[in-house]
Amino acid sequence: MNLPxxxxxxxxxxDFNRLxxxxxxxxxxxxxxxxxxxxxxxxxxxxxxxxDGVLLAGDRRATSGNLISHRTLEKVFPADRHSGVAIAGAxxxxxxxxxxxxxxxxxxxxxxxxxxSLEGKANxxxxxxxxxxxxxxxxxxxxxxxxxxxxxxxEGRLYEFDVTGGRYEEADHASTGSGSLHAGTVVKLGYxxxxxxxxxxDLAIEALFEAADEDSATGGPDxxxxxxxxxxxxxxxxxxxxxxxxxxxxxxxxIARRQGN
Amino acid sequence: MNMPFYVAPxxxxxxxxxxxxxxxxxxxSLVGFRFDKGVAICAENTSSTxxxxxxxxxxxxxxxxxxxNEFDQLRIAGVxxxxxxxxxxxxxxxxxxxxANQYAQxxxxxxxxxxKPMEVEILVAEIGYAADGSGDQLFHILYDGTVIDxxxxxxxxxxxxxxxxxxxxxxxxPTLADGLRQAVAALAGPERTLTADALxxxxxxxxxxxxTFRRLxxxxxxxxLA
Numbered sequence: 001m002n003l004p005x006x007x008x009x010x011x012x013x014x015d016f017n018r019l020x021x022x023x024x025x026x027x028x029x030x031x032x033x034x035x036x037x038x039x040x041x042x043x044x045x046x047x048x049x050x051x052d053g054v055l056l057a058g059d060r061r062a063t064s065g066n067l068i069s070h071r072t073l074e075k076v077f078p079a080d081r082h083s084g085v086a087i088a089g090a091x092x093x094x095x096x097x098x099x100x101x102x103x104x105x106x107x108x109x110x111x112x113x114x115x116x117s118l119e120g121k122a123n124x125x126x127x128x129x130x131x132x133x134x135x136x137x138x139x140x141x142x143x144x145x146x147x148x149x150x151x152x153x154x155e156g157r158l159y160e161f162d163v164t165g166g167r168y169e170e171a172d173h174a175s176t177g178s179g180s181l182h183a184g185t186v187v188k189l190g191y192x193x194x195x196x197x198x199x200x201x202d203l204a205i206e207a208l209f210e211a212a213d214e215d216s217a218t219g220g221p222d223x224x225x226x227x228x229x230x231x232x233x234x235x236x237x238x239x240x241x242x243x244x245x246x247x248x249x250x251x252x253x254x255i256a257r258r259q260g261n
Numbered sequence: 262m263n264m265p266f267y268v269a270p271x272x273x274x275x276x277x278x279x280x281x282x283x284x285x286x287x288x289x290s291l292v293g294f295r296f297d298k299g300v301a302i303c304a305e306n307t308s309s310t311x312x313x314x315x316x317x318x319x320x321x322x323x324x325x326x327x328x329x330n331e332f333d334q335l336r337i338a339g340v341x342x343x344x345x346x347x348x349x350x351x352x353x354x355x356x357x358x359x360x361a362n363q364y365a366q367x368x369x370x371x372x373x374x375x376x377k378p379m380e381v382e383i384l385v386a387e388i389g390y391a392a393d394g395s396g397d398q399l400f401h402i403l404y405d406g407t408v409i410d411x412x413x414x415x416x417x418x419x420x421x422x423x424x425x426x427x428x429x430x431x432x433x434x435p436t437l438a439d440g441l442r443q444a445v446a447a448l449a450g451p452e453r454t455l456t457a458d459a460l461x462x463x464x465x466x467x468x469x470x471x472x473t474f475r476r477l478x479x480x481x482x483x484x485x486l487a
Contacts, residue, residue, distance in 0.1 A: 001349070003363040004341040005334070016348075019341055025349060103348055110316055110340045 016107040017100065017128075027096065033138045037065035042075045042094060044179035044211045044218040045086035046187055047147045047158045049172050050200040053235035054147040054156030056086045057204035059179070059212060060227050061219025071219065076230040078239040080105045083121055083148025084232055088177030090140035097128055097142055104128075118150040122159045122167055130165030143176050149234050156234065179211030179218035186210045197233055201242060204231055205250050221251045277378045281404035284380025285327040290418025292444040293324060293384050293411075295397050295434040299466040299473065300386045303444045306461040314463040316474035318343040318355050320388050322465050326418040327381035327404075335364060335383060352471075357387030361400035361408055369406025378404050382417045388465045388473060394434055414440075416447075424448060437464065438485045445486060457482040 004023060012018035020026040045058035058075035061068060076086045077098045085101060087094040104124055109115045116124070125146050132142050147158040159167055160174045173191055175184035186207040195203070205221075208229050212220030221228050228247040233240050291304035291313060302324045304313040313332075314324045317339045325332025339360055347355045364383060372378045382403055389396015399411040409415075413431040416424045428447035435443070441462065449455040457479040465473045477485070 001342065001346055003338050003367045004345065005338050005367060016344060019345065020348070023345060025345060099348075103344060107340065107344050110344075111337055113310075113312060113315070 014108040014111040016104045019107075030135055030138070030140070034140070035065075036139065037067070039140070040064050040069050040073075040091040041217065042073055042088055042091045042177070044175070044177040044183050044208060044215065045075055045088055045145055046175045046180075046183050046204055046207050047086060047145045047170075047173060048187055048191065048195075048200050048204060049156045049158060050195045050197060050233075052156075052197060053149045053233060054158055055197070055200050055204055055231065055233050056084045056145065056147050057201075057208060057229050057231040058086045058088075058177075059208050059219045059229050060222075061212075061217065062091050063217045068219075071222065071225065072227055074230055076232055076241075077102065078232070079121065079125075079146070079148070080109070080115065081238045082115075082151060082234060083118065083146065084234050084239055085125065085144050085146050086176070087142065087144045088180070089142040090135075093132060093135055093140050094142040094144070097132065097144070101125055101128060117152070118148045118157055121148065122146050122169075125159075126161060126165045126167040128165075129161050129163070133164060136163045145174050145176050147174075147234060149236055149238075151236070154236070175207075177218070179208075179215035182214045183207040183211040183218075197235075201231055201233075201246075202250055202254070205229065205247065206254055209251075209254060221247075223248070223251070277372060278405060281327075281372075281378040281380050285382055285404065286419030288326050288328075288418060290416060290420060290424055290448060291324055291326055291384070292414065292416050292424065292428060292448060293386055293399055294414040294431065294440045294444060295394060295399065296437045296440045296464075297394065297434050298437065298468075299388045299394070299464055300397055300399065301437055301440060301444075301462065301464045302384065302386065303441060303448070304461045305448050305455060305459060307459050309461075312461065314461055314476075316340075316463075316472070317360070317385070318347065319352060319471050320465060320473050321355070321357050321360065322386045322463060322474055324384040324386070324417065325381055326383075328379070331379045332381040332383055335367075335379075335381065338367075339364070339385075357385045357398055357400060361385045361402060364402050365406040365408045367406075368402060368404060372405040380404065384415060384417055386465060388467060392467065394467075397434075414444075423450070441482070441485050457486070 040062040048055045056076045062070035062073040079085045150157050159169050173187045190203045212218040231242045289305040293302045302314045306313050317323045323336050343355045385400040387398045399415050401409040401415050424447050462477040
C-alpha cells in the first residue's frame with residue numbers, strides 16, 4: 001500500500017468514501033436477491049432523550065430466517081466521541097455501514113482538524129443509507145437510528161431514517177427494527193420530560209423486554225448466559241456504555257416489579 | 262540549437278539539498294521527545310490554526326517543519342494511508358515504521374525526479390503497547406528521503422545543532438513537565454523566553470483511550486512550564 005498522494009484536481013478532500021473509491025478499495029456491491037435464511041438480521045433498537053443527553057439501547061439477537069443465529073450481536077456503536085448509532089436490518093451491510101461511518105467521521109476530523117457538526121454527521125449517514133438502496137431493494141435493508149450530543153446547542157438530539165436515506169429528527173424518542181412497534185409504545189407511555197440517566201435506562205430496558213415478549217426476532221435479557229441489551233448514554237462528557245452489572249441489577253428489579261414484589 | 266551545459270550529478274544534488282535546507286531553515290523549529298508516559302512534540306508556532314503537529318492514527322502522530330503547504334500535503338497523505346490500511350486490515354496493523362518508509366520513498370522520489378525538492382522535514386512518532394515505553398518510536402525523515410530512527414529526543418528545523426546542544430541528551434525519558442521545560446528552553450535559546458501562546462504542544466499518551474493523541478491547551482502548557 002503506497003502513500004496516497006493526489007493531484008489538486010483529483011484530491012478526494014476529507015471524504016473517506018471518495019478516497020476508497022478513487023483508490024479502488026471500496027467493497028463490491030451485491031447483485032441478485034438472497035434468501036433471508038442466508039444472511040443475518042438484527043432487530044430492535046431505541047433512542048430516548050433525557051436531561052443530560054441521549055440514550056441508545058439495542059437487544060442482542062440476530063436471526064437468519066426462523067433461526068437464532070447469534071445471541072450476543074452488538075447493534076449499538078459509538079460513531080465518535082459525541083455520537084452513536086444503533087442499527088436494525090441486514091446485519092452484514094449494517095455493520096459495514098457503521099464501520100465506514102465511524103471511519104468517515106474520524107477521517108474528516110483528522111484531515112480537516114475539526115469534527116463535523118451533529119447535523120453534518122446525520123447527513124453523512126443519510127447519504128450512506130441512500131447508497132445502500134440498490135441492496136435494500138433486494139431485501140438487505142439497513143435502518144439505523146443516529147443520536148448524539150450537539151455541543152453547540154448543549155443538548156441531545158436524535159434522528160430516524162428510512163430505507164431511502166430520508167432523515168427525520170425526532171424530539172424525544174425513536175425506535176427501529178422488527179420489535180420497534182412494541183418497544184416504541186412502551187417508551188411513548190413511560191416517557192417524561194427531563195428524565196435522569198437512571199430512569200431512562202430503566203425505561204429502555206423495559207421497552208426491549210416488552211418487545212422481546214411480543215416479537216420473536218428480538219432477544220430478551222438472558223441471565224443464564226449473562227447477556228443483557230447494550231445501553232449507552234451520550235452526554236457532554238461523551239459516549240459511555242453502561243456496564244452489564246448495572247443492567248443485570250436493573251433487569252432483576254424489573255422482573256421483581258413484574259412479579260409484584 | 263543550444264547545447265545544454267553539463268552539470269555534474271554531485272552538483273545537482275548539492276544544489277537541491279542546499280535549496281531544501283534553506284527553505285527549512287526559514288521556518289521555526291520543533292522538538293520531539295519520549296517521556297515516561299508516551300511521546301511529546303513541542304513546536305514553536307504562533308498560529309493556533311495552522312498546525313505543525315497532528316494526529317495520524319490511534320497511536321501515531323505527525324509533525325512537520327518547513328513549507329506549510331508541503332508538509333500538510335504529506336500529513337493528509339499519511340492520514341489517508343493509515344485510515345485505508347486500518348480499514349483494509351485491522352487497526353493494530355497500522356504502524357509508524359511502514360508509514361515512515363512510505364514518506365521516505367515519496368520524498369526520495371521527489372528529491373531526485375522533480376524540479377524542486379520538498380522544503381520539509383517531518384517526524385513520525387508512535388507509542389507502543391509496552392507500559393515501560395520500550396515500543397515508543399521517533400522517525401525523523403529529511404527532505405531527500407533519509408530516515409533516522411531517533412532514540413529519546415529529536416530536533417527538526419533550522420539551527421538544529423544549536424538547539425540540540427542546548428537540549429542535551431536524556432539518559433532516560435523524563436517526566437512531561439521536565440522534558441517540556443527543557444525543550445522550550447532549548448527552542449528559545451539564551452536571549453528569549455517562549456510562553457504558551459507561542460507554542461504548540463501535543464502528546465501521545467498511554468491510557469485507556471483508543472485514540473492517544475491529545476493537544477495541550479495554553480493553561481495546561483503554562484502549568485507544566487511553571
